[in-house]
Amino acid sequence: MIDAVLPVTGRYSARQFYREARRLEFAARLRLESLETVLASDPEAAWLLVTSVALQAADLALFLERRPLPDDLETARENLQRRNTSKLGEAALRLVSLAGRKGEADPAASAGEAVLAARLFLKQARRAIPALLREKPFRTIDRWLVPLEDNTALAAFILALAAGVAVSFWPVIFPQTNFEKRLDDFRGIKRLLERYRHDNGGYPVTNEFIGLYANGHTASPAWIPGLVPSYTRALPRDPRQDDDPAHQYLYNSDGKDYKLIAHNVEDCEAVKKTRPQLIDPVRDCRAYGIWSSGARGW
Secondary structure, eight states, rough: HHHHHHHHHGOHHHHHHHHHHHHHHHHHHHHHHHHHHHHHHHHHHHHGGOOOOOOHHHHHHHHHHTTOSHHHHHHHHHHHHOOOHHHHHHHHHHHHHHHTTOOOOOHHHHHHHHHHHHHHHHHHHHHHHGGGSSSTHHHHHHHHHGGGGGOHHHHHHHHHHHHHHHHHHHHHHHHHHHHHHHHHHHHHHHHHHHHHHHHHSOOOSSSSOSSSSTEEEESSSSSSTTTTTTTTTTTOOOOOOOOOOOSSSSEOOOOOEEEEEEOOOHHHHHHHHOOOOOOOOTTEEEEEEEEEEEETTO
């Protein structure tokens, strides 16, 4: 279901497409930095972050090829293997293949190998994404850069300075909307749930809707049982960061099916117009989210 509601690359203007590609690259770089940090302090635990890095790399490679974004490693591998000829796609496929091994031989060594593969991928990304500048409306920028070709050192300095400023201020210049943040969170949680189901034969069972708060009282930051710390260090909160129990992410599962929603959202009417398939059929415009087929009516 997630693929159906995430942005479709064919609907992007050239400017929007370039901006989204840069955002995905930035996200991949942040995940790699997290992996490197954990690898330095706790090599055994670092392997838990490899899947996140690999899926982010697959997102970027497939986005640039105008193909659907995957929900899991298997889908990522299949999509990357299909009609893939780009160096960026090959680098992403190698990283996804490494993640698929699950560090069976030596988790620490495998995580280190994944770091090297991720660095190679980002190196390829730095070459692939600037090609988008040749599309409208970036030709003006191209013409501005042409005089710099005669002064390689000056060009390198200016581009490095611009890149540093962009990385520092990216979240300020291009802040995520609450809706975009929720989609990212839903997608990340879905991946964790699928990994849990693969390992345990079913989704984490609650038999009622639970969130950060339960019955008006603080429940737990690990509000989906079984995911923290085995599958992630922490679960996300609704971007409003509100202490109101009615303004949280809520999860329910009987083990076979699950439902994950953002409750009493402020942007439901807008989402109903642009992404109606996300609207909770039971609560209408009080909630939207994702669910398996058997949980649609919960």
